Amino acid sequence: MRKFTKHIALLLTVIMVVGLFAACGGSGAAGGDSAGLDVDPASLQFPLAEKAEISGLTSFPVGTEAEPNNRTIFKRLEEQTNVHVNWKTIQSDQWGDKISLEMSNLKTLPEFVFSAGFNDTDLLKYAKQGVIINIEEYIDKYMPNLQKVFEQAPEYRAMCTDENGHIWALPWIEQLGYEKTAIQTIGNMPFINVAWLEFLNLEMPKTVDEFEQVLIAFRDNADALKKEFNIDGEIIPMSCIIGAGNEDCRVLTNGFGEGYGDPDDGRHIVVTDDLKVVCPATTEGYRKGVEWLHKLYSEGLIDQEAFTQEWGTYVAKGKSGRYGVCFSWDVANIVTITMDDLIAGKGWQPLPMLKADVLNLTPANGSFTSGFDRGRCVITANAKNPALICAWLDQMYDPMQSPQNNWGTYGEDDDFDIFEMGENDAGEPMLKHTWLGDASPVEVREAECVGGPLAILDSYYGKYVTCPDDAQYRLDWIKNVYTPDMNTKYVYPNVFMSAEDTKTISNLNADIYKCINAFRADGIMNGVTDESWNKLQSDLQAYKLDEYLAVFQKYLDAFYAN
C-alpha cells in the first residue's frame, strides 16, 4: 500500500507541475501585443479605409437568429464602419451557466463581451483577475458619443466608476421617465377593479379606512358580484404575494407613521430628506402598517393564499376575474383586459396612494436614474486593439443607433418592423414606433434588437425616437397618479461598492432580510405584540444593523458630495 501511496504522490506532483505550466501559458497568451492608447483617434474614422476584424461574444434569445451578422442592425453597422465582427454566441437561457466558463478560458475568449450583464461582484472579480481591462482613458479618447451622454447626465459616469477611479464596463442606460416620473419608481403598482366599484356605487378610496370599507363591500357583496360579472370561483377582495417584489402589498402602508414605507424589499433601506439611510423596520410606521394589514387579513379581506401562492396561481385567479385589488408591474399581466380599456381606465385603474398618518409614496431605490446596467459590456484582456473596439462600440451610443439596438429596427424584409423612419418637428430623421397589431412586442423586439451597451435618454423621445406604446401608458399612470404624491426627496442611488463592502452588505443582509420578512409575515398573519416588536428590534441590533446602515451611508455621502 505504501508503494501505491508513493505512486499517487508522484502522479499528483506531475499533474500539479503540468498545471502550473499550463496556467503560465494561459496568462502569457492573454497579455498579447495590445496596441493600447497610442492609436491615433483620427485613424479610427469610420468607415475605415481598410477592413478590420474584431471578435465578440454575445447572447441571442431562444428561437431567434443565432448568427448576429445576419441581423439587419449588424449588417448595416458593418457597412457603416467597415469593421467585421466575428461573433461567438451563447443562447440566452444558458448564459448564466456558461459565461463564467467562457471568462475562465482565456484561450478562446473573444475580445469583448457585448451583452455581459455582469453585476458589481463579477466586474471587480474579473478586474482583479486581469480578464477585463479598465477603459476610462479609452472612453475619453475614442468614445465621443458616450462622452456626450455623460455630459448630459454626469451621474452615470459617477455610477460607472469604482472607488479607484476605474471604469470596467460600458453601461446600458434606458431612461423611461426621469427622477420622480421614471417608470421604475413604483414596481408593485396597486390596481383596483373599477367595474366592481361602479357596480356597487363606491368612490375611489383615498384613505386606508375608506380602502378597508371598499374591500368589506367587495367581500359582503360577493354573490351579487359573481352573478353580475359571471365569475367562476370565490371572490377575493384583495390578492397579493407577500414577499414577492412586484406582487407584494407593502405599497399600501406607505402612509403610516413618518411615511417611509418599505419600497426596497431586498435591502430594507430608505433615505430620509436630510440624507440619512434608515431601516424602515425600526420605525413606528412600519409596525402600524403591519398591524393594519393584519386587521385586513383577520377580516378575510386578503387572499388566504397570499403567503403561499406562486405566480401561476396568482395569475390564474386573476384571469378568472376574481380579484378586487391586486398588485403588479402591469395589471394586464394579471387580469383579462384589452389594451384600449386599460388606457381608457375601464375595468381596472391604478389605485392612488392611501392617506394614513401622512400621504406619501417612497419611490423605489435606484429608480431616479431609470434603467441602468453597470456591467453591460466589457473589453477582455485578449483585445488586440482596444482603441478600435471602443471606437466601434461607441457607435452603439449614437442617439439614432441606441433605440434600434434596444428595441429593433426599420426597413426589414420580414412581416414586422419595430420602427419606421420618419421626421421630427424640426424635419430631422426620427425613428417612429409602428403599430404591431396582434404581434407580441417582446417577440418582435427579440427578433430584431441586439442589446448590448447603449444609452437612451429621456430627452431623446420626440427628437430621435418615439416612446414605446407599452411603456407610455405606464409612464402616464406614474406621472398622473403617483408622482404628485412622492413627497420623499431622495432614493438610495445605484452606487458601485467595493468588493469588500459588497461582501459585508451581503453577509449582513442575509440575516437582516430574513429577520424583517419573517416578522412581517408573522405580523400580518398573527398580529404584532410588544414582545414580537421588541424582539425584532433587538434581533436587528444583534445582526449589526448599525454597521449595515453605516456602509450604505458612506456611499450615499460620497455620491452626494460630488
Add this chain to the structure above:
Amino acid sequence: MTQRKKKSEFAKLPAGDKVLLIIGYVLLGLFVVAIIFPMVYIILASFIDPITLQNQGLTFDFTKWTTTAYARVLENSQIWVGFGNAILYSVLFTIISVVVTLLAAYPMSRADFKGKGFFNTIFVITMFFGGGLIPTYLLISNLGMLDTIWAILIPGAFSVWNMIIARTYYMGIPRDLQEAAEIDGATEMIYFFKILLPVCTPIIATISMWQFVGMWNSYFDAMIYLNSASKQPLQLVLRSILIQNQPEPGMVSDMQSTAQRAQMAELLKYATIIISSLPLLVMYPFFQKYFDNGIMAGAVKG
C-alpha cells in the same frame, strides 16, 4: 383453481407471517400509489387549460381540455432535432460506456492481475473527488472537444460504480468455467468474448439501461460543452422552451415578457414532461426482465 391454491397457501402461514405479509403489501401498495398518482396527474394536467387547472384542479369537463400545449411543443422544430440527437447520444454513449466498463472490469476481477490494488485506488479516488466544473471545462476545451459530440460521450463513459458491479458479477462466475475452457484450448480473448460475455447478458442489459437512461435525462454536460443549436439533445431543448430567456436587469419590456413567458411555461410544463419520458416509458418493459435479473445476479455472489 389457482386462486384457491393461493388462498390456501396464505391460510397455511402462521399468524405472525400473515400480518407481516399484509403490512408488506400495504406498504408496497402505498408506494405504487405514490408513483402512479403523480404520473396520472401529469398526464391529465397536460391536457387541461392552465387557468382552469389552477382554479379548479383536475376537471373532467371536456370543454376545458386542450391540446394547445402539445401543439406548441411539437411545432417547435428544435424538438425533433433534439429527439434525434438524444437518441444518437444515448445509443453511442451506451455502447462506448458498456464496452469500456466491461473491459476494465475483467482484469479487476482476476486475482492474478498485477497492480490491481493500484488501479483500484485510482478508480476509487474518482468516485470521491471530481475536478470541479471550471478545470474540467478547461480540460475539455484544451482537448479540442468543445462543441463536439465527444465532449458528451467520452468524459462520463467510464463509470467506476458500474465497473464494480460488473466485476462482482464476473467474480460470481465459477472459476471452473475458465479452467474448462483453457483445457479445451481457449485463449484469454476467446474465453472473454465467447464464454464469459454470453453468460453476462443480465449485467450488460442492466448497465446499458442505466447508462441509456442517465444520458437520456442529462442536460448539464450538453449545455456546458455544446454551443450549436443543431447539436442539442432533447432535454436541453425542452429546458430552453420552459425557461426561455432570463430577463435582463431593469429592462422594461422584459417585465412584460417575464409575465407572458411564465404563463407559457405553465402551459407547457406538463406536456414537456410527458414528451421527454414517453420513449423511456415505452422502452422500459422490454428491458425489465434483464433489469431485475441483472441487479440480483450482480449483487449476490455465488
